[in-house]
Amino acid sequence: MTGTVVVGIGNPARGDDAAGREVARRLRGSDLPDTQVVESDGDVAALIQTFEGRTRCIVVDASHCGLRPGTVQRLEAHAGALPASFAAASTHALGLADAIELARALGQLPAAVVVYAIEGRSYAPGGGLSGPVRHAVAVVARRIRREVHPSGGPLATRRSRPAHSPRSSTLSGRMRRP
Amino acid sequence: MNAKRSRTIRVQSLARLEGEGGLLVRTRGGAVTQVQLKIYEPPRFFEAFLRGRHFSEVPDITARICGICPVAYQMSSVHAVEQALGLEVDGPLRALRRLIYCGEWIESHVLHVAMLHAPDFLGYESAVHMSKDHPELVQLALKLKKAGNELVAVLGGREIHPINVRVGGFYRVPARSELEPLAERLKWARDGALELLRAVARFEFLEVEHDYEFVALRHPDEYPFNEGRLVSNKGLDIAVDEFEQHFQEEHVPHSNALHCVLKERGAYHVGPLARYNLNFDRLPQIAKDAAREAGLEPTCRNPFKSILVRAVETVYACDEAVRLISAYEPPDRPFIEATPKAGVGHGCSEAPRGILYHRYRLDGEGLIVDSSIVPPTAQNQKTIENDLWRLVPRLLDLPEAELTLRCEQAIRNYDPCISCATHFLKLRLERE
Numbered sequence: 001m002t003g004t005v006v007v008g009i010g011n012p013a014r015g016d017d018a019a020g021r022e023v024a025r026r027l028r029g030s031d032l033p034d035t036q037v038v039e040s041d042g043d044v045a046a047l048i049q050t051f052e053g054r055t056r057c058i059v060v061d062a063s064h065c066g067l068r069p070g071t072v073q074r075l076e077a078h079a080g081a082l083p084a085s086f087a088a089a090s091t092h093a094l095g096l097a098d099a100i101e102l103a104r105a106l107g108q109l110p111a112a113v114v115v116y117a118i119e120g121r122s123y124a125p126g127g128g129l130s131g132p133v134r135h136a137v138a139v140v141a142r143r144i145r146r147e148v149h150p151s152g153g154p155l156a157t158r159r160s161r162p163a164h165s166p167r168s169s170t171l172s173g174r175m176r177r178p
Numbered sequence: 179m180n181a182k183r184s185r186t187i188r189v190q191s192l193a194r195l196e197g198e199g200g201l202l203v204r205t206r207g208g209a210v211t212q213v214q215l216k217i218y219e220p221p222r223f224f225e226a227f228l229r230g231r232h233f234s235e236v237p238d239i240t241a242r243i244c245g246i247c248p249v250a251y252q253m254s255s256v257h258a259v260e261q262a263l264g265l266e267v268d269g270p271l272r273a274l275r276r277l278i279y280c281g282e283w284i285e286s287h288v289l290h291v292a293m294l295h296a297p298d299f300l301g302y303e304s305a306v307h308m309s310k311d312h313p314e315l316v317q318l319a320l321k322l323k324k325a326g327n328e329l330v331a332v333l334g335g336r337e338i339h340p341i342n343v344r345v346g347g348f349y350r351v352p353a354r355s356e357l358e359p360l361a362e363r364l365k366w367a368r369d370g371a372l373e374l375l376r377a378v379a380r381f382e383f384l385e386v387e388h389d390y391e392f393v394a395l396r397h398p399d400e401y402p403f404n405e406g407r408l409v410s411n412k413g414l415d416i417a418v419d420e421f422e423q424h425f426q427e428e429h430v431p432h433s434n435a436l437h438c439v440l441k442e443r444g445a446y447h448v449g450p451l452a453r454y455n456l457n458f459d460r461l462p463q464i465a466k467d468a469a470r471e472a473g474l475e476p477t478c479r480n481p482f483k484s485i486l487v488r489a490v491e492t493v494y495a496c497d498e499a500v501r502l503i504s505a506y507e508p509p510d511r512p513f514i515e516a517t518p519k520a521g522v523g524h525g526c527s528e529a530p531r532g533i534l535y536h537r538y539r540l541d542g543e544g545l546i547v548d549s550s551i552v553p554p555t556a557q558n559q560k561t562i563e564n565d566l567w568r569l570v571p572r573l574l575d576l577p578e579a580e581l582t583l584r585c586e587q588a589i590r591n592y593d594p595c596i597s598c599a600t601h602f603l604k605l606r607l608e609r610e
Contacts, residue, residue: 041338045323105309
């Protein structure tokens with residue numbers, strides 16, 4: 001198995017936590033070349049299995065870092081470990097950062113792994129996406145369409161940007177998994 | 179380090195936690211003077227907003243209480259509602275309920291044994307750090323967890339917060355052809371679980387023993403999941419609907435969570451160690467042999483060896499799943515229709531962490547009037563505190579960081595709802 005997988009992570013019943021899944025839903029009908037689009041609840045074993053055998057992986061998830069709601073951050077996993085703030089907030093599950101670090105330790109991380117994090121405003125049960133996050137979802141979906149391009153797109157042609165570069169912004173909070 | 183001076187071990191607001199949690203331990207002159215453990219208790223919120231809901235909504239709402247054991251909440255809730263409605267679910271539907279529970283035990287136990295608790299025994303900060311030196315253990319655990327997740331997904335409709343469980347049975351039941359491929363993977367998983375048990379049997383265990391009052395379900399024939407009487411090793415033997423006559427929840431000043439105690443005798447212990455001690459004779463031979471090979475006797479009172487018992491129960495769950503699939507014949511209909519009527523119903527099932535009790539009062543239209551949900555972690559909270567009371571004096575000569583880790587490890591013996599938060603204890607010493 002090669003090619004690209006886009007993984008939208010989140011809990012569709014917890015407000016802005018559905019952001020990742022909503023991006024995946026928008027992309028599903030886009031007919032992206034050599035690309036599978038999946039939704040995930042963030043289970044670490046399932047994520048590592050999803051990474052397996054892929055050339056590249058683009059993951060989308062909600063974040064809770066103290067940024068303005070709707071802020072989009074783009075991180076490249078091969079530039080370094082994801083910030084500690086991206087660790088799981090659940091009391092039972094390991095989170096996205098753990099999945100990436102486990103895959104890295106097990107030699108199963110795809111050659112290219114990009115994380116898009118959308119800062120949420122509210123994670124309360126019920127309700128839909130907040131306005132800023134709904135807008136960010138559309139932005140991220142467009143950016144991913146441009147990345148997944150027959151010519152290889154930005155992942156193949158531009159230098160990796162470190163996770164802590166100004167473009168990636170300051171990650172001082174937690175990536176939340178209610 | 180001088181153990182005789184006064185020390186205060188104060189847990190700050192815990193990182194990577196869904197709610198409040200904290201630990202305070204005070205010592206003076208080498209003796210523990212205070213232990214306070216706070217655990218977040220989500221069911222309080224759910225009991226309130228279940229009022230006025232229709233009984234058919236209960237399994238889906240209560241499944242949201244926990245992301246790692248939603249099946250347990252669904253099972254306890256449907257059994258309680260069915261008791262109130264006078265409904266009995268038997269035959270293949272009953273078997274399918276045990277089967278989906280096997281899936282949950284496998285994925286929950288494996289996650290805890292390998293990814294949350296094993297790092298404590300091997301001296302690693304986290305599963306990620308451990309995976310660099312023990313990739314085979316992590317790979318095995320991920321594959322085992324996947325087998326459990328698959329079982330829950332096939333029977334429940336999805337891995338997290340299953341949607342296929344309903345009062346009276348299921349919305350849809352699988353064909354044999356859907357379960358047979360799973361059986362092959364579960365046969366592998368049974369061998370994998372034996373390998374996992376052998377791996378954890380090589381750990382070093384602190385020699386700790388206590389004469390707990392263990393409480394678990396006991397069934398005439400089966401290692402318990404959904405049915406049985408509530409029994410203990412100190413004389414308790416009651417029907418599930420007598421729970422509130424013998425157990426009570428009490429407020430403690432230092433915690434938002436309620437402590438649940440036996441009215442007559444106080445703290446008690448639920449979970450794998452309780453089930454194992456009270457039901458060893460109900461395990462199939464493969465699990466009994468595996469337990470003995472791992473150095474376990476039919477009775478075990480060392481809470482640090484709960485990791486071994488979880489691994490034995492994983493072997494059991496894989497074996498039971500294989501047995502249930504081979505005997506499965508699809509039922510005539512996926513559920514038994516329920517007619518609303520006023521009444522009270524009680525349900526108790528064995529969540530991976532221990533007995534989970536539900537009680538619902540329904541009105542004549544089938545709406546919830548009130549409910550009570552008592553999760554296993556609330557029932558173990560006082561026992562966890564008592565364990566720390568006994569353990570900390572033995573460890574006071576340790577460096578601060580190691581003392582903290584040992585306290586965390588002791589709490590993780592119970593796989594409580596805060597167990598996956600690493601570094602959740604921050605020690606601060608206050609010198610007099």
